[in-house]
Amino acid sequence: MNFDYAKIRPCGSYRQKAMELRDEGTPIWVNDFAQGFWVVTTQELVREVYLKADIFTTDSVMAVEPETDPKHILLPLNLNPPHHRKYRNLLAPWFSQTKVKELEPLLRASARNLVEGFLAAGKVDAAWDFCALLPINSLLGAANMPMSVAPQLMQAINDFTRGFSGLEATETGGTEGMDAAVDAIHGVTNQMIAERRARPLDAKDDFYTYLTTELVEGRPLTDDEIRQIGLIYVVAGMETIRAQLGWLLYHMAKVPTDRERVLADPRLIPAAVEESIRYYTVIWGVGRKVGQDVHWHGVDLKKGDMIYALNDAFNRDPKRFADPDTFDLDRKMAPHLSFGFGAHSCIGMHLARTQLEVALEEFHRLIPDYAIEHGAVIEERGSEVTLQSLPLTWAARA
Numbered sequence: 001m002n003f004d005y006a007k008i009r010p011c012g013s014y015r016q017k018a019m020e021l022r023d024e025g026t027p028i029w030v031n032d033f034a035q036g037f038w039v040v041t042t043q044e045l046v047r048e049v050y051l052k053a054d055i056f057t058t059d060s061v062m063a064v065e066p067e068t069d070p071k072h073i074l075l076p077l078n079l080n081p082p083h084h085r086k087y088r089n090l091l092a093p094w095f096s097q098t099k100v101k102e103l104e105p106l107l108r109a110s111a112r113n114l115v116e117g118f119l120a121a122g123k124v125d126a127a128w129d130f131c132a133l134l135p136i137n138s139l140l141g142a143a144n145m146p147m148s149v150a151p152q153l154m155q156a157i158n159d160f161t162r163g164f165s166g167l168e169a170t171e172t173g174g175t176e177g178m179d180a181a182v183d184a185i186h187g188v189t190n191q192m193i194a195e196r197r198a199r200p201l202d203a204k205d206d207f208y209t210y211l212t213t214e215l216v217e218g219r220p221l222t223d224d225e226i227r228q229i230g231l232i233y234v235v236a237g238m239e240t241i242r243a244q245l246g247w248l249l250y251h252m253a254k255v256p257t258d259r260e261r262v263l264a265d266p267r268l269i270p271a272a273v274e275e276s277i278r279y280y281t282v283i284w285g286v287g288r289k290v291g292q293d294v295h296w297h298g299v300d301l302k303k304g305d306m307i308y309a310l311n312d313a314f315n316r317d318p319k320r321f322a323d324p325d326t327f328d329l330d331r332k333m334a335p336h337l338s339f340g341f342g343a344h345s346c347i348g349m350h351l352a353r354t355q356l357e358v359a360l361e362e363f364h365r366l367i368p369d370y371a372i373e374h375g376a377v378i379e380e381r382g383s384e385v386t387l388q389s390l391p392l393t394w395a396a397r398a
């Protein structure tokens with residue numbers, strides 16, 4: 001196989017490719033693309049990649065970039081167990097179900113403000129003006145960060161994720177383009193560190209006061225560590241929601257029968273969100289760096305090799321999901337892999353689900369009837385499968 005997993009392609013291409021790989025049935029491929037890496041496509045092997053942390057390390061999580069640039073380190077993702085656990089525990093209270101419940105009014109207000117802003121126009125590029133902006137506004141609010149940095153962050157997050165997804169590495173052979181984005185994001189974090197060190201707020205309610213005062217292994221976090229956490233907070237939190245919300249609205253626009261069911265019975269919204277998270281798997285797969293020479297399921301993996309575990313194939317395995325290629329609002333859901341698995345499973349999953357549910361509720365409250373603009377050409381970026389635009393139209397109210 002020689003497949004660029006990040007390239008911008010017509011909408012639906014990556015779903016189609018995951019189905020083809022699943023149907024082909026070869027459990028382990030060699031992808032000759034970039035420096036070359038392994039690709040695993042069966043649910044059993046994908047699970048193993050997640051679980052065997054001694055073999056499959058997170059020293060690098062970009063399949064096309066085996067050497068993680070120190071500036072691009074994401075904490076705790078780039079740490080391996082058992083060291084990883086201390087940082088994970090430190091962050092956990094900020095992403096608990098209780099915390100997310102507290103945040104719900106803010107998430108709702110952020111969604112409502114945006115929808116009210118474009119309602120009268122009768123059209124919006126939802127990919128940007130709703131799906132990208134909403135998590136930025138929400139997560140800035142949740143962390144008491146200044147809203148004035150939103151435009152700067154939006155650009156930087158997009159540029160960083162292009163690189164992190166592999167698009168820069170595959171197009172230009174390097175990830176240098178991510179540097180300016182990282183500098184901008186770290187600049188915002190530096191500002192937060194300086195402000196909270198000078199004038200701390202209550203560490204129970206304020207993320208950056210907590211990060212600048214809480215101890216790990218009996219010592220405060222270093223500024224580098226706080227920047228690495230600040231980076232994952234914005235890129236993991238904001239870019240994934242942007243992608244997932246885009247697909248949720250895309251689906252509701254494309255399949256009016258599902259939208260009408262959800263409008264008639266809003267209790268179906270959590271099911272619609274969960275099925276969209278499975279069916280439209282935005283983290284197409286995860287990268288791991290092989291930590292030791294090992295013979296594994298018939299192949300010789302070498303220390304330093306990269307491997308890519310295809311979440312989307314797992315999520316479409318007919319042994320787990322009946323009729324997996326159908327979006328089914330009534331599906332009795334088995335656990336999917338869209339939030340990862342094992343030590344690094346998504347710490348923000350409760351926040352993500354609530355943000356998506358509330359966003360759909362608020363969008364539908366004011367704009368119940370909408371469609372994709374006639375003739376629009378919709379494309380998606382790979383790796384973190386994200387719609388590049390989503391022009392929606394509706395009858396504007398006078």
Ligand code: HEM
Nearest residue numbers: 076077236237240244283286338339340344346347348352
């Ligand atoms: C629909 C939205 C989301 C999806 C699909 C998603 C998906 C994932 C996946 C697949 C992983 C595992 C990565 C790996 O093992 O290499 C992960 C980890 C992570 N996610 Fe999310 N995520 C979402 C939203 C969020 C949000 C809202 C936040 C926080 C604001 C967040 C923060 C994180 C962090 C910090 C990790 C690393 C955890 C660790 O290393 O222990 N994510 N996410």
